[in-house]
Amino acid sequence: MTSHPTTTPVIVTRGLTRHFTARKQTVEAVRGLDLEIGQGELVAFLGPNGAGKSTTLRMLTTLLAPTSGTATVAGHDVVTGQREVRRAIGYVGQGNGAGHQQRGRDELVSQGRAHGLSRREAHQRADELIDDLDLTAVADRKVMTLSGGQRRRLDIAMGLVHLPRVLFLDEPSTGLDPQNRANLQGLIERLHAQTGSTIVLTTHYLEEADALAERVVVIDHGMVIADDSASRLKSRLGDRIELTFDQAEHADRAAQRAARIPGSLVTRTERGLLVRAADGHRAAPALIAELQTAGTPASSIEVARPTLDDVFLDLTGRSLREANESTASATEGEAA
Numbered sequence: 001m002t003s004h005p006t007t008t009p010v011i012v013t014r015g016l017t018r019h020f021t022a023r024k025q026t027v028e029a030v031r032g033l034d035l036e037i038g039q040g041e042l043v044a045f046l047g048p049n050g051a052g053k054s055t056t057l058r059m060l061t062t063l064l065a066p067t068s069g070t071a072t073v074a075g076h077d078v079v080t081g082q083r084e085v086r087r088a089i090g091y092v093g094q095g096n097g098a099g100h101q102q103r104g105r106d107e108l109v110s111q112g113r114a115h116g117l118s119r120r121e122a123h124q125r126a127d128e129l130i131d132d133l134d135l136t137a138v139a140d141r142k143v144m145t146l147s148g149g150q151r152r153r154l155d156i157a158m159g160l161v162h163l164p165r166v167l168f169l170d171e172p173s174t175g176l177d178p179q180n181r182a183n184l185q186g187l188i189e190r191l192h193a194q195t196g197s198t199i200v201l202t203t204h205y206l207e208e209a210d211a212l213a214e215r216v217v218v219i220d221h222g223m224v225i226a227d228d229s230a231s232r233l234k235s236r237l238g239d240r241i242e243l244t245f246d247q248a249e250h251a252d253r254a255a256q257r258a259a260r261i262p263g264s265l266v267t268r269t270e271r272g273l274l275v276r277a278a279d280g281h282r283a284a285p286a287l288i289a290e291l292q293t294a295g296t297p298a299s300s301i302e303v304a305r306p307t308l309d310d311v312f313l314d315l316t317g318r319s320l321r322e323a324n325e326s327t328a329s330a331t332e333g334e335a336a
C-alpha cells in the first residue's frame with residue numbers, strides 16, 4: 001500500500017507520534033507515522049477533521065515537538081536542526097499570515113528582507129511572486145480589502161519568498177468557494193510544474209486530493225491507512241456496476257454471468273446485483289447485451305467509477321464526506 005519516492009527523500013519520518021493532554025485526557029493525535037517523501041513530489045494528506053493532518057504538518061515545520069519518533073526535512077532533524085529546517089521550508093498555515101493594514105506588496109518585501117534579501121532583491125522577488133500568483137491587480141491594496149481567494153494566494157506568495165525546497169500548505173482552499181478553490185488548485189499545479197519543489201498539503205476535500213496530488217496519503221485517527229496515487233487507490237477498488245431486475249431468477253442468472261468478468265466481485269442486493277470489477281465500465285456493455293440475448297434483461301443499470309470517498313469507505317467503513325459533514329454540523333452546533 002505504500003508508494004516509495006523514486007527521488008531522494010526530502011522528508012523522512014520514523015514512528016512520528018504526538019499526544020496532547022487536555023483536562024487529564026490524552027489525545028493520540030498522530031500515532032507512529034512512517035513516511036518518505038521524495039524531492040519534487042506533490043503530496044496531499046487527506047483525512048477527516050481531527051485525523052491528525054495539521055499536527056503532522058506542525059511537527060514537520062518545527063512548530064510542534066514530537067512526543068516520540070523522528071522526522072527529518074531537507075536532511076535536518078525537526079528538533080535538533082530547527083533553524084536549518086525553517087530555512088529550507090515555506091509554511092502556509094490555516095490563518096492568514098499577512099498584516100491587515102499593510103499592502104500585499106509591502107508584506108512580501110518585508111518578508112524577503114526578514115529572510116536576508118537586500119532591498120533590491122526583495123522588491124524583485126515580490127514582483128516575481130505577484131506575477132506568478134496572479135496578484136498584479138491587487139498587490140497595492142491593503143490586505144484587509146482582498147477577497148478570500150486573493151488572501152490565500154498572497155499567503156502562498158509569503159511562503160515562497162525565500163525559494164523554499166519544500167512548501168507546506170495547511171488546508172489551502174478551506175473556506176474558498178468552488179471557483180476560487182479550482183483557481184487555487186490550478187495555481188498550485190502550475191507552481192509545482194515551474195519550480196519542481198516539493199509540495200505537501202493537507203485537505204479534507206476529496207476532489208482536491210484527487211485532482212491535484214500525484215500521491216495521496218490517507219490519514220485516519222493519526223495513522224496512515226493508504227498511500228498511493230489517487231488512480232491506483234481507486235483502480236484497486238474496481239468500478240461499480242449496479243443492476244436491478246424485475247424477476248429474482250433473472251438476477252441469479254446474471255450473477256453467474258457477472259462472475260465470469262475477470263477479477264469481479266459479485267454481491268446480491270435486494271433488487272438485483274452489485275458487481276465490482278477493475279474494468280467494469282468496459283465489461284458492462286457486453287454484460288447488458290448478453291443478458292438481453294439470454295432473455296434475462298436488467299431493468300436498470302448504473303456504472304460508476306470509484307471515488308476517493310469509496311476508497312475511504314472501503315478502508316474505514318465510514319464515508320469521509322459524511323465524517324466531514326458531521327464534524328462541520330457539530331462545530332456549527334457548538335458555535336450556536
Ligand SMILES: Nc1ncnc2c1ncn2[C@@H]1O[C@H](COP(=O)(O)OP(=O)(O)OP(=O)(O)O)[C@@H](O)[C@H]1O
Nearest residue numbers: 020022027029048049050051052053054055056204
Ligand atoms: N493543542 C491541542 N490540544 C489538545 N488536542 C489537540 C491540540 N491540537 C490538536 N488536538 C487534537 O488532535 C487531533 C488531531 O488534530 P489535527 O488538528 O491534527 O487534525 P486535522 O486532521 O488537521 O483536522 P482538521 O482537518 O480539522 O484541521 C484532534 O483530536 C484534535 O482535537
